[in-house]
Amino acid sequence: MSLASDQARPGAAEKPTLYKRIRLDIETRILTGEWPPGHRIPFEHQLMARYRCSRMTVNKALSELAQADLIERRRRAGSFVRRPQHLSAVLKISDIRAEITALGRSYGYQLIDCRRRTATAADRARLGVSTAGKVIAIACRHSADDVPFAVEDRLIDLSTVPEAATADFAREPPGSWLLHHVPWTEAEHTISAVVADDRTAKALDIAVGSPCLVIDRYTWRSARTVTAVRLHYPGETHRLVARFKGG
Protein backbone atom coordinates (compact mmCIF):
# COMPACT_ATOMS: atom_id res chain seq x y z
CA MET A 1 0.00 0.00 0.00
CA SER A 2 2.92 2.31 0.58
CA LEU A 3 3.89 4.66 -2.18
CA ALA A 4 7.54 4.82 -1.24
CA SER A 5 10.25 2.78 -2.97
CA ASP A 6 10.95 5.21 -5.77
CA GLN A 7 13.61 7.71 -4.89
CA ALA A 8 15.27 8.95 -8.07
CA ARG A 9 17.83 6.25 -8.66
CA PRO A 10 21.17 7.67 -9.81
CA GLY A 11 21.61 4.80 -12.24
CA ALA A 12 18.37 5.55 -14.11
CA ALA A 13 19.30 6.23 -17.72
CA GLU A 14 17.25 9.39 -17.98
CA LYS A 15 14.79 10.42 -15.39
CA PRO A 16 11.37 11.26 -16.77
CA THR A 17 9.52 14.29 -15.58
CA LEU A 18 7.89 14.12 -12.21
CA TYR A 19 4.27 13.91 -13.32
CA LYS A 20 5.15 11.07 -15.67
CA ARG A 21 6.81 9.21 -12.84
CA ILE A 22 3.74 9.66 -10.68
CA ARG A 23 1.52 8.44 -13.49
CA LEU A 24 3.72 5.42 -14.15
CA ASP A 25 3.93 4.55 -10.46
CA ILE A 26 0.17 4.47 -10.12
CA GLU A 27 -0.34 2.75 -13.45
CA THR A 28 2.08 0.02 -12.43
CA ARG A 29 0.28 -0.57 -9.16
CA ILE A 30 -3.01 -0.89 -10.98
CA LEU A 31 -1.74 -3.13 -13.75
CA THR A 32 0.05 -5.48 -11.40
CA GLY A 33 -3.06 -5.80 -9.27
CA GLU A 34 -1.47 -4.24 -6.19
CA TRP A 35 -4.34 -1.78 -6.34
CA PRO A 36 -7.36 -3.79 -7.50
CA PRO A 37 -10.52 -2.35 -9.08
CA GLY A 38 -12.38 -0.22 -6.58
CA HIS A 39 -9.26 0.64 -4.59
CA ARG A 40 -9.05 4.28 -3.63
CA ILE A 41 -5.95 6.04 -4.81
CA PRO A 42 -4.27 8.37 -2.32
CA PHE A 43 -5.79 11.85 -2.30
CA GLU A 44 -4.05 14.55 -4.25
CA HIS A 45 -2.74 16.21 -1.09
CA GLN A 46 -1.27 12.89 0.04
CA LEU A 47 0.48 12.46 -3.28
CA MET A 48 1.72 16.06 -3.02
CA ALA A 49 3.39 15.18 0.26
CA ARG A 50 4.67 11.84 -1.02
CA TYR A 51 6.29 13.34 -4.11
CA ARG A 52 6.97 16.77 -2.59
CA CYS A 53 5.38 18.65 -5.43
CA SER A 54 2.48 21.00 -6.07
CA ARG A 55 -1.08 19.88 -6.58
CA MET A 56 -1.11 20.76 -10.27
CA THR A 57 1.64 18.23 -10.91
CA VAL A 58 -0.25 15.45 -9.17
CA ASN A 59 -3.43 16.56 -10.88
CA LYS A 60 -1.85 16.27 -14.31
CA ALA A 61 -0.82 12.70 -13.63
CA LEU A 62 -4.25 11.71 -12.32
CA SER A 63 -6.07 13.51 -15.12
CA GLU A 64 -4.20 11.51 -17.71
CA LEU A 65 -4.97 8.26 -15.91
CA ALA A 66 -8.63 9.26 -15.84
CA GLN A 67 -8.54 10.03 -19.55
CA ALA A 68 -7.10 6.58 -20.17
CA ASP A 69 -10.00 5.13 -18.16
CA LEU A 70 -7.70 3.48 -15.67
CA ILE A 71 -9.15 5.44 -12.80
CA GLU A 72 -12.38 7.20 -12.06
CA ARG A 73 -12.38 10.52 -10.24
CA ARG A 74 -15.27 11.50 -8.04
CA ARG A 75 -15.60 14.84 -6.31
CA ARG A 76 -15.36 14.73 -2.59
CA ALA A 77 -14.90 10.95 -2.69
CA GLY A 78 -11.49 10.55 -4.32
CA SER A 79 -10.03 8.61 -7.23
CA PHE A 80 -10.68 4.92 -7.69
CA VAL A 81 -9.26 2.14 -9.80
CA ARG A 82 -11.79 1.34 -12.48
CA ARG A 83 -13.03 -2.03 -13.57
CA PRO A 84 -13.29 -1.71 -17.34
CA GLN A 85 -16.68 -2.60 -18.73
CA HIS A 86 -15.79 -3.77 -22.16
CA LEU A 87 -12.73 -5.06 -23.87
CA SER A 88 -11.93 -2.43 -26.41
CA ALA A 89 -9.16 -3.28 -28.76
CA VAL A 90 -7.43 -0.92 -31.11
CA LEU A 91 -7.55 -2.28 -34.58
CA LYS A 92 -5.12 -0.70 -36.97
CA ILE A 93 -6.47 -0.74 -40.45
CA SER A 94 -3.77 0.71 -42.65
CA ASP A 95 -3.93 1.84 -46.17
CA ILE A 96 -3.37 -1.41 -48.04
CA ARG A 97 -0.42 -0.15 -50.03
CA ALA A 98 1.26 1.09 -46.85
CA GLU A 99 0.50 -2.16 -45.09
CA ILE A 100 2.08 -4.28 -47.82
CA THR A 101 5.16 -2.15 -48.28
CA ALA A 102 5.61 -2.03 -44.50
CA LEU A 103 5.85 -5.82 -44.61
CA GLY A 104 8.74 -5.50 -47.02
CA ARG A 105 6.75 -6.97 -49.88
CA SER A 106 6.28 -5.48 -53.30
CA TYR A 107 2.94 -3.83 -53.85
CA GLY A 108 0.92 -4.46 -56.97
CA TYR A 109 -2.31 -2.82 -58.07
CA GLN A 110 -4.72 -3.62 -60.85
CA LEU A 111 -7.76 -1.58 -61.74
CA ILE A 112 -10.52 -3.93 -62.79
CA ASP A 113 -13.28 -1.49 -63.49
CA CYS A 114 -13.93 2.22 -63.00
CA ARG A 115 -17.02 4.03 -64.06
CA ARG A 116 -18.72 7.28 -63.33
CA ARG A 117 -22.48 7.34 -63.11
CA THR A 118 -25.49 8.94 -61.54
CA ALA A 119 -26.15 7.14 -58.28
CA THR A 120 -28.54 4.25 -58.66
CA ALA A 121 -30.95 3.32 -55.89
CA ALA A 122 -28.50 0.64 -54.76
CA ASP A 123 -25.65 3.17 -54.73
CA ARG A 124 -27.68 5.59 -52.67
CA ALA A 125 -28.57 2.90 -50.17
CA ARG A 126 -24.95 1.88 -49.86
CA LEU A 127 -23.74 5.43 -49.39
CA GLY A 128 -26.62 6.33 -47.12
CA VAL A 129 -27.59 9.39 -49.14
CA SER A 130 -31.01 10.35 -50.42
CA THR A 131 -30.18 12.58 -53.38
CA ALA A 132 -29.01 11.09 -56.65
CA GLY A 133 -25.69 12.79 -57.32
CA LYS A 134 -22.76 11.50 -59.33
CA VAL A 135 -20.64 8.68 -58.02
CA ILE A 136 -17.56 6.76 -59.08
CA ALA A 137 -17.69 2.99 -58.83
CA ILE A 138 -14.36 1.22 -58.71
CA ALA A 139 -13.34 -2.41 -58.63
CA CYS A 140 -9.68 -3.16 -58.16
CA ARG A 141 -7.21 -5.65 -56.76
CA HIS A 142 -4.21 -5.32 -54.48
CA SER A 143 -1.41 -7.84 -54.51
CA ALA A 144 1.73 -8.49 -52.48
CA ASP A 145 4.71 -10.03 -54.26
CA ASP A 146 2.36 -10.70 -57.18
CA VAL A 147 0.04 -12.80 -55.01
CA PRO A 148 -3.52 -11.44 -54.75
CA PHE A 149 -3.94 -9.76 -51.39
CA ALA A 150 -7.41 -8.25 -51.48
CA VAL A 151 -10.11 -7.20 -53.89
CA GLU A 152 -11.79 -3.87 -53.43
CA ASP A 153 -15.22 -2.70 -54.47
CA ARG A 154 -15.69 0.99 -53.85
CA LEU A 155 -18.14 3.81 -54.32
CA ILE A 156 -17.05 7.45 -54.03
CA ASP A 157 -19.58 10.23 -53.59
CA LEU A 158 -18.57 12.93 -56.07
CA SER A 159 -20.77 15.54 -54.46
CA THR A 160 -18.55 15.30 -51.37
CA VAL A 161 -15.26 14.77 -53.18
CA PRO A 162 -15.54 16.46 -56.59
CA GLU A 163 -11.75 16.34 -57.06
CA ALA A 164 -12.01 12.58 -57.35
CA ALA A 165 -13.38 13.06 -60.86
CA THR A 166 -9.94 14.08 -62.04
CA ALA A 167 -7.95 11.42 -60.17
CA ASP A 168 -6.30 8.66 -62.15
CA PHE A 169 -7.38 5.49 -60.40
CA ALA A 170 -5.59 3.36 -62.99
CA ARG A 171 -2.34 4.58 -61.50
CA GLU A 172 -3.12 5.22 -57.83
CA PRO A 173 -5.35 3.04 -55.66
CA PRO A 174 -8.45 4.96 -54.56
CA GLY A 175 -7.76 4.31 -50.87
CA SER A 176 -4.39 5.99 -51.06
CA TRP A 177 -5.74 8.81 -53.16
CA LEU A 178 -8.54 9.51 -50.70
CA LEU A 179 -6.21 9.28 -47.72
CA HIS A 180 -4.11 12.08 -49.15
CA HIS A 181 -6.92 14.21 -50.49
CA VAL A 182 -9.57 13.83 -47.78
CA PRO A 183 -7.88 13.69 -44.41
CA TRP A 184 -9.62 13.55 -41.04
CA THR A 185 -12.63 11.50 -41.77
CA GLU A 186 -14.69 9.26 -39.54
CA ALA A 187 -15.52 5.71 -40.42
CA GLU A 188 -17.32 2.62 -39.38
CA HIS A 189 -15.97 -0.81 -40.10
CA THR A 190 -17.95 -3.99 -40.22
CA ILE A 191 -16.08 -7.25 -40.30
CA SER A 192 -17.67 -10.48 -41.42
CA ALA A 193 -16.90 -13.79 -43.08
CA VAL A 194 -18.24 -15.17 -46.35
CA VAL A 195 -17.30 -17.87 -48.79
CA ALA A 196 -15.84 -16.80 -52.11
CA ASP A 197 -18.22 -16.53 -55.02
CA ASP A 198 -17.12 -16.99 -58.63
CA ARG A 199 -15.99 -13.45 -59.21
CA THR A 200 -14.15 -13.07 -55.92
CA ALA A 201 -12.50 -16.46 -56.20
CA LYS A 202 -11.20 -15.61 -59.65
CA ALA A 203 -9.87 -12.23 -58.56
CA LEU A 204 -8.14 -13.64 -55.48
CA ASP A 205 -6.99 -16.79 -57.26
CA ILE A 206 -8.59 -19.06 -54.68
CA ALA A 207 -11.16 -21.81 -54.92
CA VAL A 208 -14.87 -21.05 -54.99
CA GLY A 209 -16.16 -21.78 -51.50
CA SER A 210 -12.96 -20.73 -49.75
CA PRO A 211 -13.46 -18.49 -46.73
CA CYS A 212 -13.00 -14.75 -47.13
CA LEU A 213 -12.71 -12.05 -44.54
CA VAL A 214 -14.83 -9.06 -45.51
CA ILE A 215 -14.32 -5.53 -44.27
CA ASP A 216 -16.98 -2.98 -45.05
CA ARG A 217 -15.86 0.54 -44.41
CA TYR A 218 -18.21 3.47 -44.56
CA THR A 219 -16.46 6.81 -44.38
CA TRP A 220 -17.84 10.28 -43.80
CA ARG A 221 -16.62 13.75 -43.04
CA SER A 222 -18.66 16.30 -41.16
CA ALA A 223 -21.92 14.44 -41.79
CA ARG A 224 -21.20 14.07 -45.52
CA THR A 225 -20.64 10.64 -47.00
CA VAL A 226 -17.25 10.24 -48.60
CA THR A 227 -16.97 6.64 -49.67
CA ALA A 228 -18.17 3.11 -49.05
CA VAL A 229 -15.79 0.26 -49.66
CA ARG A 230 -15.93 -3.51 -49.37
CA LEU A 231 -12.69 -5.47 -49.17
CA HIS A 232 -12.42 -9.23 -49.59
CA TYR A 233 -9.33 -10.91 -48.16
CA PRO A 234 -8.47 -14.57 -48.52
CA GLY A 235 -9.52 -15.73 -45.07
CA GLU A 236 -6.99 -18.47 -44.58
CA THR A 237 -3.96 -16.29 -45.15
CA HIS A 238 -5.04 -12.87 -44.03
CA ARG A 239 -5.26 -11.86 -40.40
CA LEU A 240 -6.47 -8.76 -38.66
CA VAL A 241 -4.60 -8.13 -35.46
CA ALA A 242 -5.88 -5.94 -32.66
CA ARG A 243 -4.00 -5.20 -29.47
CA PHE A 244 -5.66 -3.98 -26.35
CA LYS A 245 -5.15 -3.13 -22.75
CA GLY A 246 -8.11 -3.38 -20.48
CA GLY A 247 -9.86 -5.77 -18.22
Added chain:
Amino acid sequence: MSLASDQARPGAAEKPTLYKRIRLDIETRILTGEWPPGHRIPFEHQLMARYRCSRMTVNKALSELAQADLIERRRRAGSFVRRPQHLSAVLKISDIRAEITALGRSYGYQLIDCRRRTATAADRARLGVSTAGKVIAIACRHSADDVPFAVEDRLIDLSTVPEAATADFAREPPGSWLLHHVPWTEAEHTISAVVADDRTAKALDIAVGSPCLVIDRYTWRSARTVTAVRLHYPGETHRLVARFKGG
Protein backbone atom coordinates in the same frame (compact mmCIF):
# COMPACT_ATOMS: atom_id res chain seq x y z
CA MET B 1 -8.11 31.81 -40.12
CA SER B 2 -9.60 34.00 -37.44
CA LEU B 3 -10.30 32.46 -34.10
CA ALA B 4 -13.07 34.83 -33.16
CA SER B 5 -16.76 33.94 -33.50
CA ASP B 6 -17.19 32.33 -30.13
CA GLN B 7 -18.18 34.76 -27.47
CA ALA B 8 -20.06 32.94 -24.74
CA ARG B 9 -23.55 32.88 -26.20
CA PRO B 10 -26.18 33.55 -23.55
CA GLY B 11 -28.42 30.93 -25.10
CA ALA B 12 -25.87 28.16 -24.74
CA ALA B 13 -27.42 25.52 -22.46
CA GLU B 14 -24.40 25.22 -20.21
CA LYS B 15 -21.07 26.72 -21.02
CA PRO B 16 -18.20 24.25 -20.78
CA THR B 17 -14.99 25.21 -19.13
CA LEU B 18 -12.64 27.44 -21.01
CA TYR B 19 -9.98 24.91 -21.88
CA LYS B 20 -12.61 22.56 -23.25
CA ARG B 21 -13.97 25.33 -25.43
CA ILE B 22 -10.49 26.05 -26.75
CA ARG B 23 -9.94 22.37 -27.45
CA LEU B 24 -13.29 22.02 -29.20
CA ASP B 25 -12.72 25.15 -31.27
CA ILE B 26 -9.42 23.85 -32.57
CA GLU B 27 -10.72 20.32 -33.01
CA THR B 28 -13.62 21.61 -35.06
CA ARG B 29 -11.32 23.59 -37.33
CA ILE B 30 -9.19 20.52 -37.90
CA LEU B 31 -12.07 18.12 -38.47
CA THR B 32 -13.84 20.41 -40.89
CA GLY B 33 -10.66 20.88 -42.86
CA GLU B 34 -10.45 24.61 -42.18
CA TRP B 35 -6.99 23.85 -40.81
CA PRO B 36 -5.60 21.10 -43.05
CA PRO B 37 -2.78 18.71 -42.13
CA GLY B 38 0.46 20.61 -41.74
CA HIS B 39 -1.25 23.86 -40.80
CA ARG B 40 0.40 25.64 -37.91
CA ILE B 41 -1.92 26.31 -35.00
CA PRO B 42 -1.63 29.76 -33.38
CA PHE B 43 1.12 29.93 -30.77
CA GLU B 44 0.17 29.56 -27.16
CA HIS B 45 0.70 33.25 -26.47
CA GLN B 46 -1.60 34.10 -29.38
CA LEU B 47 -4.30 31.83 -28.01
CA MET B 48 -3.78 33.41 -24.57
CA ALA B 49 -4.57 36.77 -26.06
CA ARG B 50 -7.44 35.41 -28.13
CA TYR B 51 -9.16 33.74 -25.19
CA ARG B 52 -7.85 36.14 -22.52
CA CYS B 53 -6.55 33.38 -20.30
CA SER B 54 -3.30 32.14 -18.86
CA ARG B 55 -0.86 29.96 -20.72
CA MET B 56 -1.60 26.90 -18.58
CA THR B 57 -5.19 26.91 -19.76
CA VAL B 58 -4.21 27.03 -23.41
CA ASN B 59 -1.53 24.44 -22.74
CA LYS B 60 -4.02 22.01 -21.26
CA ALA B 61 -6.20 22.24 -24.36
CA LEU B 62 -3.28 21.74 -26.72
CA SER B 63 -1.80 18.92 -24.64
CA GLU B 64 -5.02 16.96 -24.89
CA LEU B 65 -5.18 17.48 -28.63
CA ALA B 66 -1.60 16.25 -28.87
CA GLN B 67 -2.47 13.19 -26.79
CA ALA B 68 -5.34 12.46 -29.16
CA ASP B 69 -2.85 12.66 -32.05
CA LEU B 70 -4.76 15.44 -33.71
CA ILE B 71 -1.84 17.82 -33.50
CA GLU B 72 1.90 17.51 -33.20
CA ARG B 73 3.81 19.87 -30.96
CA ARG B 74 7.39 20.82 -31.78
CA ARG B 75 9.56 22.97 -29.59
CA ARG B 76 10.46 26.30 -30.98
CA ALA B 77 8.43 25.54 -34.13
CA GLY B 78 4.87 25.45 -32.85
CA SER B 79 1.93 23.06 -33.05
CA PHE B 80 0.80 21.53 -36.31
CA VAL B 81 -2.22 19.62 -37.54
CA ARG B 82 -1.17 16.02 -38.02
CA ARG B 83 -1.87 13.77 -40.92
CA PRO B 84 -2.70 10.44 -39.33
CA GLN B 85 -0.58 7.56 -40.59
CA HIS B 86 -2.91 4.69 -40.04
CA LEU B 87 -6.58 4.21 -39.63
CA SER B 88 -6.94 2.94 -36.14
CA ALA B 89 -10.37 1.76 -35.20
CA VAL B 90 -11.62 0.95 -31.77
CA LEU B 91 -13.10 -2.49 -31.76
CA LYS B 92 -15.25 -3.25 -28.78
CA ILE B 93 -15.10 -6.89 -27.92
CA SER B 94 -17.45 -7.43 -25.03
CA ASP B 95 -17.87 -10.37 -22.83
CA ILE B 96 -20.27 -12.51 -24.86
CA ARG B 97 -22.86 -12.79 -22.14
CA ALA B 98 -22.87 -9.03 -21.67
CA GLU B 99 -23.06 -8.51 -25.41
CA ILE B 100 -26.09 -10.75 -25.82
CA THR B 101 -28.00 -9.42 -22.84
CA ALA B 102 -27.24 -5.86 -23.96
CA LEU B 103 -29.05 -6.70 -27.19
CA GLY B 104 -32.10 -7.62 -25.14
CA ARG B 105 -31.83 -11.28 -26.05
CA SER B 106 -31.80 -14.17 -23.63
CA TYR B 107 -28.39 -15.64 -23.01
CA GLY B 108 -27.82 -19.36 -23.05
CA TYR B 109 -24.68 -21.28 -22.21
CA GLN B 110 -23.74 -24.92 -22.64
CA LEU B 111 -20.55 -26.47 -21.41
CA ILE B 112 -19.45 -29.05 -23.96
CA ASP B 113 -16.26 -30.26 -22.39
CA CYS B 114 -14.02 -29.27 -19.50
CA ARG B 115 -10.90 -31.07 -18.44
CA ARG B 116 -7.86 -30.40 -16.36
CA ARG B 117 -4.54 -31.73 -17.54
CA THR B 118 -0.82 -31.22 -17.59
CA ALA B 119 -0.05 -28.97 -20.55
CA THR B 120 0.72 -30.90 -23.71
CA ALA B 121 3.21 -29.64 -26.26
CA ALA B 122 0.29 -28.24 -28.26
CA ASP B 123 -1.10 -26.50 -25.18
CA ARG B 124 2.26 -24.96 -24.41
CA ALA B 125 2.63 -23.69 -27.95
CA ARG B 126 -0.83 -22.19 -27.85
CA LEU B 127 -0.26 -20.48 -24.52
CA GLY B 128 3.26 -19.44 -25.41
CA VAL B 129 4.79 -20.96 -22.29
CA SER B 130 7.76 -23.28 -22.02
CA THR B 131 7.12 -25.09 -18.74
CA ALA B 132 4.53 -27.83 -18.53
CA GLY B 133 2.18 -26.70 -15.77
CA LYS B 134 -1.46 -27.57 -15.29
CA VAL B 135 -4.08 -26.17 -17.62
CA ILE B 136 -7.85 -26.27 -17.99
CA ALA B 137 -9.23 -26.95 -21.45
CA ILE B 138 -12.81 -25.87 -22.03
CA ALA B 139 -15.18 -26.19 -24.97
CA CYS B 140 -18.51 -24.45 -24.69
CA ARG B 141 -21.24 -22.75 -26.63
CA HIS B 142 -23.03 -19.43 -26.26
CA SER B 143 -26.49 -18.88 -27.62
CA ALA B 144 -28.88 -15.96 -27.98
CA ASP B 145 -32.61 -16.68 -27.79
CA ASP B 146 -31.70 -20.36 -28.05
CA VAL B 147 -29.94 -19.83 -31.38
CA PRO B 148 -26.23 -20.76 -31.35
CA PHE B 149 -24.20 -17.57 -31.21
CA ALA B 150 -20.61 -18.72 -30.89
CA VAL B 151 -18.56 -21.72 -29.91
CA GLU B 152 -15.60 -21.26 -27.65
CA ASP B 153 -12.47 -23.32 -27.29
CA ARG B 154 -10.35 -22.14 -24.38
CA LEU B 155 -7.19 -22.94 -22.48
CA ILE B 156 -6.53 -21.44 -19.04
CA ASP B 157 -3.07 -21.47 -17.51
CA LEU B 158 -3.53 -22.66 -13.93
CA SER B 159 -0.08 -21.54 -12.87
CA THR B 160 -1.20 -17.95 -13.51
CA VAL B 161 -4.80 -18.35 -12.35
CA PRO B 162 -4.84 -21.11 -9.72
CA GLU B 163 -8.30 -20.02 -8.49
CA ALA B 164 -9.72 -21.20 -11.80
CA ALA B 165 -9.36 -24.76 -10.53
CA THR B 166 -12.26 -24.19 -8.16
CA ALA B 167 -14.52 -22.32 -10.58
CA ASP B 168 -17.68 -24.00 -11.79
CA PHE B 169 -17.56 -23.60 -15.55
CA ALA B 170 -20.73 -25.63 -15.97
CA ARG B 171 -22.57 -22.71 -14.43
CA GLU B 172 -20.59 -19.64 -15.39
CA PRO B 173 -18.95 -19.10 -18.78
CA PRO B 174 -15.16 -18.95 -18.44
CA GLY B 175 -14.94 -15.55 -20.13
CA SER B 176 -17.22 -13.97 -17.54
CA TRP B 177 -15.48 -15.76 -14.70
CA LEU B 178 -12.06 -14.55 -15.83
CA LEU B 179 -13.30 -11.01 -16.37
CA HIS B 180 -14.35 -10.82 -12.74
CA HIS B 181 -11.42 -12.68 -11.25
CA VAL B 182 -8.50 -11.42 -13.35
CA PRO B 183 -8.99 -7.76 -14.12
CA TRP B 184 -6.59 -5.53 -16.02
CA THR B 185 -5.08 -7.88 -18.51
CA GLU B 186 -3.61 -7.23 -21.90
CA ALA B 187 -4.63 -9.12 -24.96
CA GLU B 188 -4.04 -9.62 -28.64
CA HIS B 189 -6.84 -10.47 -30.99
CA THR B 190 -6.47 -12.09 -34.35
CA ILE B 191 -9.45 -12.13 -36.64
CA SER B 192 -9.73 -14.48 -39.57
CA ALA B 193 -12.24 -16.39 -41.66
CA VAL B 194 -12.61 -20.13 -42.11
CA VAL B 195 -15.25 -22.52 -43.34
CA ALA B 196 -17.01 -24.61 -40.77
CA ASP B 197 -15.70 -28.10 -40.19
CA ASP B 198 -17.90 -30.94 -38.96
CA ARG B 199 -17.60 -30.21 -35.29
CA THR B 200 -18.07 -26.47 -35.58
CA ALA B 201 -20.97 -26.82 -37.99
CA LYS B 202 -22.74 -29.15 -35.60
CA ALA B 203 -22.18 -26.88 -32.61
CA LEU B 204 -23.36 -23.76 -34.44
CA ASP B 205 -26.15 -25.57 -36.25
CA ILE B 206 -24.97 -24.44 -39.65
CA ALA B 207 -23.93 -26.30 -42.78
CA VAL B 208 -20.46 -27.70 -43.18
CA GLY B 209 -18.62 -25.34 -45.48
CA SER B 210 -20.43 -22.24 -44.22
CA PRO B 211 -18.22 -19.25 -43.49
CA CYS B 212 -17.18 -18.59 -39.90
CA LEU B 213 -15.58 -15.57 -38.35
CA VAL B 214 -12.81 -16.63 -36.01
CA ILE B 215 -11.44 -14.55 -33.18
CA ASP B 216 -8.32 -15.75 -31.43
CA ARG B 217 -7.65 -13.94 -28.21
CA TYR B 218 -4.45 -14.39 -26.30
CA THR B 219 -4.51 -12.76 -22.86
CA TRP B 220 -1.71 -12.06 -20.43
CA ARG B 221 -1.09 -10.13 -17.29
CA SER B 222 2.28 -8.74 -16.31
CA ALA B 223 4.13 -11.01 -18.72
CA ARG B 224 2.28 -14.11 -17.52
CA THR B 225 -0.07 -15.95 -19.84
CA VAL B 226 -3.63 -16.08 -18.58
CA THR B 227 -5.68 -17.71 -21.29
CA ALA B 228 -5.93 -18.42 -24.99
CA VAL B 229 -9.34 -18.63 -26.57
CA ARG B 230 -10.70 -19.26 -30.04
CA LEU B 231 -14.23 -18.20 -30.88
CA HIS B 232 -16.14 -19.30 -33.96
CA TYR B 233 -19.08 -17.15 -35.03
CA PRO B 234 -21.45 -17.93 -37.88
CA GLY B 235 -19.99 -15.57 -40.47
CA GLU B 236 -23.18 -14.75 -42.29
CA THR B 237 -25.03 -13.53 -39.27
CA HIS B 238 -22.36 -12.19 -36.96
CA ARG B 239 -20.71 -8.83 -37.45
CA LEU B 240 -17.90 -7.06 -35.71
CA VAL B 241 -18.29 -3.34 -35.77
CA ALA B 242 -15.47 -0.90 -35.21
CA ARG B 243 -15.83 2.85 -35.13
CA PHE B 244 -12.98 5.19 -35.64
CA LYS B 245 -11.99 8.77 -36.03
CA GLY B 246 -8.85 9.43 -37.93
CA GLY B 247 -7.62 10.12 -41.40
Added chain:
DNA sequence: CACGATTATATGTCTAGACATATAAGTCAA
Protein backbone atom coordinates in the same frame (compact mmCIF):
# COMPACT_ATOMS: atom_id res chain seq x y z
C1' DC C 1 -36.27 5.91 11.71
C1' DA C 2 -36.75 8.69 7.61
C1' DC C 3 -35.73 12.82 5.44
C1' DG C 4 -34.17 17.47 4.65
C1' DA C 5 -30.65 20.99 5.62
C1' DT C 6 -25.89 21.96 6.56
C1' DT C 7 -21.02 21.34 6.36
C1' DA C 8 -16.65 19.57 5.18
C1' DT C 9 -13.78 18.11 1.64
C1' DA C 10 -11.71 16.34 -2.73
C1' DT C 11 -11.65 17.34 -7.20
C1' DG C 12 -12.09 20.87 -11.35
C1' DT C 13 -10.45 24.76 -13.18
C1' DC C 14 -7.68 28.78 -13.41
C1' DT C 15 -3.81 32.38 -12.64
C1' DA C 16 0.64 34.74 -13.11
C1' DG C 17 4.48 33.92 -12.75
C1' DA C 18 9.28 30.74 -13.19
C1' DC C 19 13.14 28.04 -15.20
C1' DA C 20 14.43 24.20 -18.44
C1' DT C 21 15.19 22.60 -23.01
C1' DA C 22 14.98 21.57 -27.77
C1' DT C 23 15.59 23.62 -31.99
C1' DA C 24 14.75 26.96 -36.03
C1' DA C 25 17.10 30.61 -37.64
C1' DG C 26 20.66 33.62 -38.01
C1' DT C 27 25.85 34.55 -37.90
C1' DC C 28 30.35 33.87 -39.09
C1' DA C 29 34.45 31.59 -40.49
C1' DA C 30 36.79 28.12 -43.52
Added chain:
DNA sequence: TTGACTTATATGTCTAGACATATAATCGTG
Protein backbone atom coordinates in the same frame (compact mmCIF):
# COMPACT_ATOMS: atom_id res chain seq x y z
C1' DT D 1 28.81 26.57 -50.17
C1' DT D 2 29.31 24.39 -46.09
C1' DG D 3 29.82 23.64 -41.39
C1' DA D 4 30.18 25.26 -36.59
C1' DC D 5 28.61 28.41 -33.27
C1' DT D 6 25.21 31.51 -31.18
C1' DT D 7 20.73 33.24 -30.22
C1' DA D 8 15.91 33.66 -30.06
C1' DT D 9 11.77 31.44 -29.10
C1' DA D 10 7.96 28.05 -28.45
C1' DT D 11 7.00 24.40 -25.88
C1' DG D 12 7.57 21.39 -21.37
C1' DT D 13 7.22 21.35 -16.77
C1' DC D 14 6.45 23.25 -12.35
C1' DT D 15 4.83 26.35 -8.29
C1' DA D 16 1.87 28.35 -4.74
C1' DG D 17 -1.64 30.05 -4.44
C1' DA D 18 -7.22 30.93 -5.66
C1' DC D 19 -12.24 30.13 -6.13
C1' DA D 20 -15.95 26.94 -7.89
C1' DT D 21 -18.61 22.85 -7.38
C1' DA D 22 -20.30 18.37 -6.54
C1' DT D 23 -21.21 15.35 -2.94
C1' DA D 24 -20.26 12.30 1.23
C1' DA D 25 -21.00 12.81 5.84
C1' DT D 26 -23.08 14.89 9.61
C1' DC D 27 -26.65 16.94 12.14
C1' DG D 28 -31.28 18.16 13.24
C1' DT D 29 -36.09 17.63 13.01
C1' DG D 30 -40.57 15.51 12.49
